[in-house]
Amino acid sequence: MSTNKSKKQWFWVILVIAVGLVLSALLFFTGKNKASSDAAADSHGEGEEGHTEGEAGQAESEEGSLNLSPKQMTEYGVKLAQVGVGEVGQQFAYPAKLVTNTDQQAHVSATFAGRVESVNALLGQQVKKGQVLATLFIPDLVDQQANLSIAQEALTLAQQDYQREKQLWEQGVSARQDYQRAYNAYRQAQIQVQAARSRLSALGASSGSQGRYVLTAPLSGVVSLKDIVVGEQITADKQLFVIDQLDQLWIEFILPSVNNINVQPDQQIEFKSLQTNNSFKAQIQTLTTAADTQTGRLQVRAKVLTPAKELRPNLMVNVLLDGTDKKPVLRVAKGAIQQIEGKATVFVAKQEKDQMHFTPTPVQLGNYSSDGQWVEIQSGLTEKQQYVSQGSFLLKSEIEKGEAEHGH
Numbered sequence: 001m002s003t004n005k006s007k008k009q010w011f012w013v014i015l016v017i018a019v020g021l022v023l024s025a026l027l028f029f030t031g032k033n034k035a036s037s038d039a040a041a042d043s044h045g046e047g048e049e050g051h052t053e054g055e056a057g058q059a060e061s062e063e064g065s066l067n068l069s070p071k072q073m074t075e076y077g078v079k080l081a082q083v084g085v086g087e088v089g090q091q092f093a094y095p096a097k098l099v100t101n102t103d104q105q106a107h108v109s110a111t112f113a114g115r116v117e118s119v120n121a122l123l124g125q126q127v128k129k130g131q132v133l134a135t136l137f138i139p140d141l142v143d144q145q146a147n148l149s150i151a152q153e154a155l156t157l158a159q160q161d162y163q164r165e166k167q168l169w170e171q172g173v174s175a176r177q178d179y180q181r182a183y184n185a186y187r188q189a190q191i192q193v194q195a196a197r198s199r200l201s202a203l204g205a206s207s208g209s210q211g212r213y214v215l216t217a218p219l220s221g222v223v224s225l226k227d228i229v230v231g232e233q234i235t236a237d238k239q240l241f242v243i244d245q246l247d248q249l250w251i252e253f254i255l256p257s258v259n260n261i262n263v264q265p266d267q268q269i270e271f272k273s274l275q276t277n278n279s280f281k282a283q284i285q286t287l288t289t290a291a292d293t294q295t296g297r298l299q300v301r302a303k304v305l306t307p308a309k310e311l312r313p314n315l316m317v318n319v320l321l322d323g324t325d326k327k328p329v330l331r332v333a334k335g336a337i338q339q340i341e342g343k344a345t346v347f348v349a350k351q352e353k354d355q356m357h358f359t360p361t362p363v364q365l366g367n368y369s370s371d372g373q374w375v376e377i378q379s380g381l382t383e384k385q386q387y388v389s390q391g392s393f394l395l396k397s398e399i400e401k402g403e404a405e406h407g408h
Contacts, residue, residue, distance in 0.1 A: 073391075077390065078394070082383075082384050083382065085330055085331070089322065089323070089370055089371065093319065094254070096317050096318065098313055100246075100250070104244070108240055110215065110238070112141070114136040116135075116136055116230050119226075124222060126220075127223060128217065129218065130217060132215070133215040135214050136234070138211055138212075138213045144199055148193070151189065151193040152193055157189075165179045226240070248304060249304045251271060251282050254300070263300060268281055269281070269302060271320060272320065280317075282319075285301050329367075330381065331369075332346060333389040336388055336390075338393060338395075346361050346381060346392070347361070347396075349387060364377070364378040365378065
């Protein structure tokens with residue numbers, strides 16, 4: 001009886017232990033599967049979140065926009081303006097050349113043939129009116145001076161004869177016809193002397209120069225041409241010196257026949273030196289009345305109004321002429337234009353709560369103003385839109401910087 005009871009107790013102990021082992025195993029495997037499932041879920045969730053953030057970053061990069069606070073705008077130096085309507089002035093440049101003002105030029109030559117004894121002026125020298133340029137020996141001048149001497153001697157004899165005949169006639173000794181003959185001869189001798197002196201004076205020589213002829217400067221200026229050397233035999237028609245007054249030059253250029261350029265006499269124009277880029281003023285004097293029938297071009301001459309030492313004959317310059325097409329167009333400041341992905345772009349500004357939202361907007365450009373301030377907008381913007389007129393380059397740099405970070 002006791003033996004059966006003992007067996008029965010061991011059976012229940014073993015059964016309890018077995019059930020405990022089964023339950024422990026079940027709990028162990030159940031917990032492990034749950035942990036694996038949670039880990040997989042966490043891993044999957046993190047992947048989705050990363051993917052979502054990547055998509056958001058990509059969307060922001062594609063959007064390429066920026067948000068700045070007022071403080072940041074000040075730090076970046078960003079200034080805003082409104083898209084407006086106005087003129088985009090055009091200026092056209094045409095090649096031109098400075099030339100000597102022939103109204104202030106003197107050509108110096110001898111009035112007869114001779115030999116050069118001395119030259120007193122150099123090419124490029126500044127001379128004053130009346131200054132000696134050269135001295136010539138003129139054989140014909142010797143003859144003219146000799147004729148004057150002969151005429152003066154004849155006048156002296158005629159005068160003595162006239163005075164004697166006059167005295168005799170007054171005393172009643174000589175006949176009146178003798179007195180009249182002496183008077184006529186005396187007057188004729190006076191005329192001969194006066195004629196000889198006039199010829200010498202017209203030639204620019206004096207009676208006592210002994211055949212020397214002195215060339216002098218007829219005006220003050222610069223010797224721009226010199227074609228004379230000592231010992232040379234010159235002819236009466238040879239040009240020996242050219243003297244230019246360079247305080248007032250002319251500018252000449254060819255104007256194409258275009259509809260958007262109009263010039264008129266007395267109109268003031270601007271021109272620039274190609275060497276120094278300095279600006280000067282001129283006033284149009286003449287336009288040739290007959291245009292070139294083949295090219296339709298006009299010859300224009302203007303008087304330089306602002307003389308300077310750097311301006312000289314034959315200097316090449318650029319004439320700047322304003323276009324006549326001045327219709328109002330949509331325009332923005334030139335500094336607002338940036339090149340992003342090969343496209344002209346303007347940053348459009350829009351207020352969003354306490355920040356300013358900047359969106360790069362591609363635009364189609366037209367003409368640039370010649371003063372470098374404005375550019376025409378043909379499409380992409382509307383009037384009164386706010387845009388970044390200053391500091392757009394920094395915004396472009398920030399966008400490119402953000403795209404580089406996302407790419408990395």
